Amino acid sequence: MPVRVQTQDFDLGAEVAALRAGRPGVGAVAAFVGTVRDINDGAGVSAMELEHYPGMTEKALDDIVAEAGRRWQIIDALVIHRVGPLQPMDQIVLVAVLSAHRGEAFAACEFIMDYLKTAAPFWKKEHGAAGARWVDARESDDRALAKWGIASSNAGKPE
Template identity: 65%
Template sequence: MSSPRVFIQAADFDLATEVAALRADDKRVGAVCSFVGIVRDRNDGDAIASMELEHYPGMTEKSIEAMIDEAHRRFDILGARVIHRVGLLHPLEQIMMVAVISAHRGQSFQACEFLMDYLKTQAPFWKKEQTPEGSRWVDARVDDDAALARWGIEAGNA
């Protein structure tokens, strides 16, 4: 049985630990590409005190698993792992991680970017920011849809 690839959790994570688990002493691995997202303290010019993330348990994991399967079809990768935190987060806290392993760096870079573009537009998460003026839901952005479109996937969120 293969190890889990998608983790939706409130707890923080350690990048080195997650990459080590993904690699699991696989001697074929020649490259690891990772991206860690951090909660920003500003968005659209406004100060952000906190961000709260919600999701549909089960549906979110299934959606991200399907995109990892698609990354395996498109790129010559050996594995991928996605962690996305939910609940209340504050500026400078880690919000998510994508890590991809492959024999060569190019495939890892491309697959990591592909998965990031998907997560930004298609993963079923809802984000609410707390600003000095009150709370607001974060809307999809046209530029995120354009990033996904370069992979041949139309989003139509924004």
């Protein structure tokens, strides 16, 4: 189950096609692509930076994808998360899940994404007219993760 943390953009169609290749048992593909918005919490966003801890981040993503595989009958999953400087409309994250049936694919995709929003070791800094600010997970994101029986770690931000 591939996990990649990278600075370069990704092609949704090419990534899903490569994941599905040679797998005739796939009956469902659920995918989510997150993008940079130009506004957050009512404030304009002109740029965003994503930071992570190499090695630690990939292990955390591998672990959550493996957990999704234990909870649902999935064939495979792919997580690509970008880091570094990003602009509004840039793609940030891709989660794609393959399974025989849509329910398993949808649930596993949502589970992985809920984890990424709150507990994965990424830190997001937004830039706008008022300057730069670190962005914390929202309470609604913590509640979304809690429904899966996982508490948010909401680890501290780098200095």
